[in-house]
Amino acid sequence: MQIHVFENAAQVGQAAATLIAAQVLSKPNAVLGLATGSTPIPAYQELIRLCKAGVVDFSQVRSYNLDEYCNIPEDHEQSYRTFMNVNLFNHINIDIANTHVPNGNAADAEAESAAYDAAIAAAGGIDVQVLGIGRNGHIGFNEPGDSFIYGCHQVTLAQSTIEANRRFFESEADVPRQAISLGIGSIMNARKVLLLATGADKAQAIRDSVHGDINPQVQASILRNHPDVIFLLDKAAAGLL
């Protein structure tokens, strides 16, 4: 694995955007695996800038997001579909029909999950997977547990994740309890993985992922087995390495 430590979150975003832009320049119809959360926002802002400057053309790019909450409307202001539209897709020349987010309201979550993995495979697999990391080491919504789950699946959020995401909702009771998430196998199948982490509250999860055992209690630790994974960290997130 490669680890790069930057001075601040803005530089982490620029580095991530540069790597994503390079992928799109070398393969105009690249398949991007995208993430939500506050961490990738600077990277998305830089991609918007590069697109507006005419440096990167997203017109043929396909994207598959990592996860989506269950049981909130797709156009809810906190849905991950809305997040992606507001923070990236509405500002670049991507064809919105080529952007994909799991359907968290599917009547049959298992069928939706299988179809989502199949759609990624049919698109040729993910070229670059962008990840943030939860304070408990989760990636996507793969929460600490007894095993690594291979495929896309419905998950019940950990209490610590509900508390972490509470800031986006009016009350803790409004935070969705379930989500559909790419599995660890789906993530590990990406040809390149970029994990972004900024801020001191991610330092322990980064330390456990890099130096701890490879262990489903810290789901990101499995990334050490990936042949092309790059951790892009600011100094605070790297503070316990």
Ligand code: GLP
């Ligand atoms: C959510 C998302 C993750 C994200 C994590 C951290 O749980 N499902 O994909 O990595 O939040 O979010 P943030 O970047 O806001 O700390």
